[in-house]
Amino acid sequence: MSAMLRFLLVTILLCCTGRTFAAEPAELISRITAVESRGVGNAVATAAVKELESTAAPADLVTILGAMNTADPLAANWLRGAFEAAADRATCAGMSPVAELEAFVRNRANTPRVRRLAYEWLLKADPEAETRFLPTLLDDPSSEMRRDAVARLISQAEQQEGTAALATWKQALSGAVDKDQVKKIADALKKAGEPLDQVQHFGLIVDWHVIGPFDNKDLKGFPVAYPPETEIKLDAEYAGQLGPVTWQQLHSDEADGAFDLAKLTEPHKGAVDYLFTEFEVAQDQPVEFRLGTANAWKLWVNGQLVFAREEYHRGMQFDQYIVPGKLKAGTNTILLKVCQNEQTQDWAQRWAVQFRVCDETGKAVHSLSKSGAR
Amino acid sequence: MQRLLCCGLLCLGLSSSLLADWRQFRGTDNTGLSPEAATVDWSGEQELDWSAELPGRGLSSPVIVGDQVIVTACSGPREERLHVLSFSAKDGSRQWERQFWATGRTVCHPKTSVAAPTPASDGKRIFAFYSSNDLVCLDLDGNLLWYRGLTYDYPNASNSLGMSSSLLVQGDIVVAMAECDDESFTIGLNTATGETSWKLDRPRKANWTSPSLMTAGDKAQVLLQSSAGVAAVDVASGEVKWTYADGAATIPTLVVAGDVAYVPSNGLTALRPGTSNPAVPEIVWQEGSLRPGTASPIVFGDGVYVINTAGVLTKASLTDGSRVWQARMKGPFSASPVVVGGKMLCVNEEGVSQVIDLADEGKTISTHELGETVLATPSVTADGIYLRSDGHLWKLRLGE
Numbered sequence: 001m002s003a004m005l006r007f008l009l010v011t012i013l014l015c016c017t018g019r020t021f022a023a024e025p026a027e028l029i030s031r032i033t034a035v036e037s038r039g040v041g042n043a044v045a046t047a048a049v050k051e052l053e054s055t056a057a058p059a060d061l062v063t064i065l066g067a068m069n070t071a072d073p074l075a076a077n078w079l080r081g082a083f084e085a086a087a088d089r090a091t092c093a094g095m096s097p098v099a100e101l102e103a104f105v106r107n108r109a110n111t112p113r114v115r116r117l118a119y120e121w122l123l124k125a126d127p128e129a130e131t132r133f134l135p136t137l138l139d140d141p142s143s144e145m146r147r148d149a150v151a152r153l154i155s156q157a158e159q160q161e162g163t164a165a166l167a168t169w170k171q172a173l174s175g176a177v178d179k180d181q182v183k184k185i186a187d188a189l190k191k192a193g194e195p196l197d198q199v200q201h202f203g204l205i206v207d208w209h210v211i212g213p214f215d216n217k218d219l220k221g222f223p224v225a226y227p228p229e230t231e232i233k234l235d236a237e238y239a240g241q242l243g244p245v246t247w248q249q250l251h252s253d254e255a256d257g258a259f260d261l262a263k264l265t266e267p268h269k270g271a272v273d274y275l276f277t278e279f280e281v282a283q284d285q286p287v288e289f290r291l292g293t294a295n296a297w298k299l300w301v302n303g304q305l306v307f308a309r310e311e312y313h314r315g316m317q318f319d320q321y322i323v324p325g326k327l328k329a330g331t332n333t334i335l336l337k338v339c340q341n342e343q344t345q346d347w348a349q350r351w352a353v354q355f356r357v358c359d360e361t362g363k364a365v366h367s368l369s370k371s372g373a374r
Numbered sequence: 375m376q377r378l379l380c381c382g383l384l385c386l387g388l389s390s391s392l393l394a395d396w397r398q399f400r401g402t403d404n405t406g407l408s409p410e411a412a413t414v415d416w417s418g419e420q421e422l423d424w425s426a427e428l429p430g431r432g433l434s435s436p437v438i439v440g441d442q443v444i445v446t447a448c449s450g451p452r453e454e455r456l457h458v459l460s461f462s463a464k465d466g467s468r469q470w471e472r473q474f475w476a477t478g479r480t481v482c483h484p485k486t487s488v489a490a491p492t493p494a495s496d497g498k499r500i501f502a503f504y505s506s507n508d509l510v511c512l513d514l515d516g517n518l519l520w521y522r523g524l525t526y527d528y529p530n531a532s533n534s535l536g537m538s539s540s541l542l543v544q545g546d547i548v549v550a551m552a553e554c555d556d557e558s559f560t561i562g563l564n565t566a567t568g569e570t571s572w573k574l575d576r577p578r579k580a581n582w583t584s585p586s587l588m589t590a591g592d593k594a595q596v597l598l599q600s601s602a603g604v605a606a607v608d609v610a611s612g613e614v615k616w617t618y619a620d621g622a623a624t625i626p627t628l629v630v631a632g633d634v635a636y637v638p639s640n641g642l643t644a645l646r647p648g649t650s651n652p653a654v655p656e657i658v659w660q661e662g663s664l665r666p667g668t669a670s671p672i673v674f675g676d677g678v679y680v681i682n683t684a685g686v687l688t689k690a691s692l693t694d695g696s697r698v699w700q701a702r703m704k705g706p707f708s709a710s711p712v713v714v715g716g717k718m719l720c721v722n723e724e725g726v727s728q729v730i731d732l733a734d735e736g737k738t739i740s741t742h743e744l745g746e747t748v749l750a751t752p753s754v755t756a757d758g759i760y761l762r763s764d765g766h767l768w769k770l771r772l773g774e
Binding site: 038039043045046050053073074077078081084113147178180181294307308311312315317319322 | 450451452470472473474475477479481483508510512516517518519520521522523526527529530533534535554555556563566567568569570580
């Protein structure tokens with residue numbers, strides 16, 4: 001018997017016996033979730049995911065979903081690959097664990113996007129499940145689930161008239177977090193004579209203490225720690241780019257909540273401004289800080305640098321940056337550094353920022369104190 | 375048992391013929407030419423073979439491996455869902471789909487989308503890349519082999535307008551460019567595990583061009599074009615072999631023919647690796663009037679072809695860059711042209727595909743309206759041309 005023939009026979013034997021010689025799913029999952037950034041642990045995870053994909057039984061699907069709950073975003077994708085391969089096989093064989101998937105979806109303690117994944121595979125096996133779930137999703141922790149419920153209400157409102165339509169639009173608004181859906185609802189409410197305050201709905205902060213300009217000629221100001229980075233004294237005076245500078249309290253009336261420094265102060269070039277506010281919440285909580293800006297920026301929360309980005313004039317979009325973070329119960333401080341460069345093109349004059357705090361679905365978190373700024 | 379063993383051997387030998395495939399952006403060798411399709415007998419008339427629906431947006435090109443047409447797409451309100459799909463080349467039926475969650479930023483200019491970079495294949499594996507800098511490696515059956523999140527690894531590797539550099543795979547290395555204003559680099563990953571083989575710091579300037587393959591003796595080099603110019607990098611080691619530092623475009627990508635690279639730089643610049651000093655390339659010619667718009671230049675026969683922002687196609691001499699003829703097409707173009715059966719196929723942004731007779735000074739042979747916006751460069755094999763929009767994948771029939 002040739003070496004090749006022996007190899008093939010062993011391969012076929014292993015395939016036929018399935019999990020007899022394979023590691024248990026929990027062990028394989030553990031090897032996969034040990035994967036780290038920058039490719040660390042990839043070789044071990046590659047072998048484990050291959051084995052899990054080929055050996056996972058329908059009964060293992062919910063186990064894999066459960067592991068995704070606590071996996072970091074990278075490991076969650078590795079597990080998703082294994083899950084989809086096994087789920088594909090189970091669906092084709094008519095062996096999807098429908099009851100277990102439904103129970104997983106109903107349990108809101110599970111991670112929102114993993115519940116959504118389970119929901120979509122549930123629908124492949126049981127399309128009728130959508131009818132059972134849709135009416136219950138308007139306040140779902142998953143933004144995608146919520147989006148489906150909002151879409152259903154928008155369709156319903158479009159078929160209605162008068163007060164019935166208005167009530168449905170308002171109901172849809174209560175769950176809407178995505179900008180395209182909010183815009184559609186806002187347009188309808190405006191036609192009905194009840195315009196929506198989108199600044200309030202999205203929780204955009206339009207009141208800030210501002211100080212500047214500090215020097216950013218030749219892009220030198222981004223790494224420089226000007227005094228507001230080391231102390232917040234709202235009555236202090238510092239040497240600025242063009243002379244002494246002091247904190248001013250400013251308010252933006254822009255409909256999109258943009259805090260336009262070029263308009264509110266001066267359209268300085270090669271300049272740095274700092275924005276400061278306090279933000280009060282009742283309890284410790286994870287949040288997302290979401291920004292839109294065409295300028296380089298740094299963000300500190302409670303004195304800790306959360307993120308820094310040195311990019312200029314690649315457009316300004318709603319929720320352009322999403323930065324996960326935490327707020328503590330009580331008063332939190334938020335400091336933004338917003339840098340303008342010296343480009344002269346028409347499209348490179350914007351010096352503004354849209355900033356809001358929200359939960360992971362994009363639903364606004366409002367400060368308990370008025371308008372965020374003190 | 376013998377039959378079973380034969381099946382096993384067939385399965386082990388699934389990797390398809392290199393020549394029949396179209397394995398990465400602008401073909402297996404990045405030239406926009408398929409060795410077989412370039413000489414196929416085609417009248418230039420366009421006939422739809424089949425179409426298939428896609429679940430999300432994308433401007434990546436399809437890649438073809440054997441009977442599989444691999445396409446990437448993205449969906450969701452923030453385009454955070456990353457799709458990889460496989461279709462049958464014969465009839466367009468969907469073979470499998472996998473989805474993943476973006477781990478990097480998905481914000482883009484509205485014209486583009488997260489599924490902008492073209493995937494690549496080495497004939498055994500599929501490498502899918504996205505504007506979020508997520509890089510997924512699957513086998514041909516859709517099984518995950520490994521996953522990297524390059525923005526997850528390097529959080530400032532992103533571009534608020536979106537990124538679009540396609541992958542290049544050569545030997546056991548897959549090359550990914552993540553070049554931007556902030557944390558800018560190009561990385562070579564081991565195809566089997568996704569582990570980092572090498573990483574180069576690159577100019578901190580947004581860059582939408584793609585890596586291109588150049589062979590130097592028995593060594594494969596990847597040419598990296600950027601605002602700074604061109605760097606030739608040994609694919610296996612990541613070592614920079616030579617650089618051209620006179621600047622280059624950041625959207626249209628150079629094309630290599632033989633030992634010359636035609637680079638969108640100072641118009642168009644023809645570069646050849648230096649002989650007396652290998653670190654300094656020889657400038658064969660420069661022609662300031664040849665200014666590619668978004669579409670990349672292409673070389674066929676004795677000409678280099680350039681489409682400018684006004685939709686004018688220029689044929690220039692490969693020898694000295696002098697103009698041979700010009701023809702006006704219906705633009706604008708984001709997709710790069712390909713050559714099939716000696717004829718050029720150009721698809722404009724409105725989804726009008728135009729077949730141009732290169733032997734008759736750019737006369738239009740046929741037009742076909744796809745009816746949707748098309749930004750993706752077509753892909754070609756000997757039996758068909760593959761086109762995609764945000765909503766559909768189409769195959770145009772070639773020959774009988």
